[in-house]
Amino acid sequence: MNKHVTLSIDGRTILADEGKNLVDVAAENDIFIPSLCYFKNMDQPLGTCRTCTCKVNGRYGPACTEKVREGMVIEVGTEELKDMRKALVEMMFAEGNHICPACEKSGDCDLQHMGYELGISVSRFPHLFTDHKIDWQARRMLLEHNRCIKCMRCVEEVRTDNGKRVFSYQNRGNDTLVGIDYEQEALLSTEQAREAMRICPTGAIIVRGESLGKPFGQRKFDMKSTRTDFIPQRAYAKSSETKEKKRIATTSLAGCFGCHMSMLDIDTELLELVELVEFDKSPINDIKKFSGRCDLGIIEGGCCNDENIETLRAFREHCDILVSVGECAIWGGLPAMRNQLPLGECLEEAYLNCSTNDAETALVPYHKELPKLLNRVYACREVVKIDYNIPGCPPDAQHIWKAVKNLLWGEKFSILYNEFKYD
Ligand code: SF4
Ligand code: SF4
Structure with a gap:
């Protein structure tokens, strides 16, 4: 019989x-x-990612490498530890190139799930946009280095029948x-290759011809959350009874206009908003210039x-509160995929070498009236101070307006899990 120990x-x-x-x-x-990185079936937990950092008997360390013993005192939920763990996951997002809406593992991805669970809406670290190549030379699988968090699960767990490792750390x-x-x-069986794909906590390992994509509702993390705190802090604590009319301006920079479409997707509630909100400069009303200060x-x-x-x-000059809505505003999003390549190469590929262009007449457009392209795509907060971020691609309409009402009139709100998830 197992011995029981008491811990805190x-x-x-x-009792455990x-x-x-x-x-x-x-x-x-x-x-x-x-x-x-923690994988239940692994005899020796890896302790590589540090996402489970706790305080054990007063010392910081990964929980996954700890076996419980009598009298242990463990701290998990202090604000300091929560922030530390959040920062570690934010670093993973900033270091890789994670375009969740275009990833086969979306909805089944442990890293993405952890982002939701830790309430990450933006990384406090600048995105590196490193050009991680995809290794497509193996017979059965691709390794998408843009998504690899170097957790070592594959290195330790994926072996051939004669016990040889298939993956290893390099450099x-x-x-x-x-x-x-x-x-x-090449010696792995199809099932072993599939298992490698399943072991990977992200979408880094992809077996050729095997799709990870599953319909919404059938994915591992579709409706599961351990979080009960989807109630953000009140940002501007003003009375919700005295709802004076507010002035809003909106704009679409390097985005697809999807966030604006989402904003308009609140059906009849739009009527309430029209009562409460006056739109200043915005593509919604096609007003092109600011007429005054905006809330x-x-x-x-x-x-x-x-x-x-x-x-x-x-916008920064004319607006009291400035909010980035959607992934493109928050960190660059899909347009920032070009950040991994020099601008010249992007232009050549798009205008000169593209298979649909006529090689004889193709040229890179240039005119003094055309806006000049920047060397890379910048997140809004890299240019001006942004007060709040509403994540999503696009964010759910209810999510946007609940946040807006909170900012303008201090209304309390909670976000349902399905409103917060957008993958
Ligand atoms: S690996 Fe996970 S976090 Fe990265 S892009 Fe894919 S779904 Fe998103
Ligand atoms: S490929 Fe996947 S399992 Fe292997 S180290 Fe990278 S994230 Fe971990």
Whole structure:
């Protein structure tokens, strides 16, 4: 019979089998410790990602490498630890190139799920936009380095029948990446290759011809959340009874206009809004110039040309509160995919080498009236101070307007899980 031990997690006394993994013991007691590299079936937990960092007997360390023992005192839910774990996951998003709406693993991805669970709406670290190549040379699979978080799960777990590793770490420091041994990879059975894809907590390993895509509602994380705190802080605590009319301006910079379309998707509630809100400069009413000061500015899209920069600066100047709405405004989004290549190469590919262009007449357009392209696409907060971010691609209409009402009249609101999820 297993020996029982008594430990304390965030002041709660817990009885557990001695030697059990701390992450599992916490989960059994409805205490969520985020984890990414931790894989239940692994004998030696990896402790590589540090997402499960807690305080054990006063010392910081990963929970996944801890086995419970008598008298342990564990801290999980302090604000400091929550922020530390959040920062670690934000770094992963900033270091890779994660375009969730275009990723096969979306909805089944542990990293994405962790982003939701930790309430990440924007990374506090600048996106690096490193050009991580895709390794497509293996017989069965592709390795999408843009999505790899170097958790080491594949390195440890994926082996051929004769016990040889298929994946290994290459290089050192910032240049570390996971490489495939092509000879060993060719020896994997189809099922073993699929298992490698399943083991990967992100969409980095893709087996040729095997789609990860599943319909909405059938994906691992579609409706599951451990979070109960989808009620953000009140930003502007003004009385909700005295709803004086407010003035809003909106603009679409380097985006697809999807966020504006989403904003208009609140059906009959639009009538209420028309009573409460007056639109100033906005593509919604086609007013092109500011007529005065605005309470709120809503920005869709990032900055890809000099005209975007000028518009964004004008919004900052005229609006009391400035909000980035959607992924393109928050970090560059899809237009920022070009940030991994020099501008010249992008233009050549788009205008000269593209297969639909006539090679004889093709030219890169240039005219003094055309906005000048920037060397890369910039997130709005890289150009001006942004007060709030509403994430999503696009954010749900209810999410946008609940946040707007909170900002303008201090109305409390909660966001349903399905309103917050947009993948
Ligand atoms: S691997 Fe996960 S986080 Fe990265 S793009 Fe794909 S779904 Fe998003
Ligand atoms: S490929 Fe996947 S499993 Fe392997 S290290 Fe990268 S994220 Fe982890």
